[in-house]
Amino acid sequence: MIYVTGERVQAYQVRSAFFDTRWRGLDPAQVHDYLCRVADEMDRLHRELTTARTESERVRQALRQWQSRHNGCRRRGHDD
Template sequence: MASRRDERRPTVDAGRPRNRPPLRPWQIRDRCFNVRRHGLDPVEIRAFLHQVADELAVAQTALVAVQEENVRIKNALRAWQSAQSTNTRYR
């Protein structure tokens, strides 16, 4: 049985809480955690955060490239459609 809370619209959009900008690689690299006795190895945590930040930087760069390509293709399609509609009027 689903609760009322489950029926509400999710508060997360694309895996990220609303009204919060996306994480930047430098934010991941600079993140610090409190280390307690018998806790996690800080060097291992730092290495992992750097790896995640590097992968995020690559993904963000690829996203920008895809978005730019998308705009270029849409503009080319609009130009082609305009040319086609102009050509069919004068036949």
């Protein structure tokens, strides 16, 4: 498996990872099952991150709009 510093590991990379077998090594089925669980968790976290970023941008835009609408209120002495 090749890992390049700075690149994010994607779920498909975890799912397709392979390891050399050694005498008395790890059970390939257990390794595969575990990697699938890790990949599923990565998929879930990436979806949550995308949702959080989208919501963050929506809130940021709403705040900018609110600030633009109320910017003149301070200059006129209103406390809206």
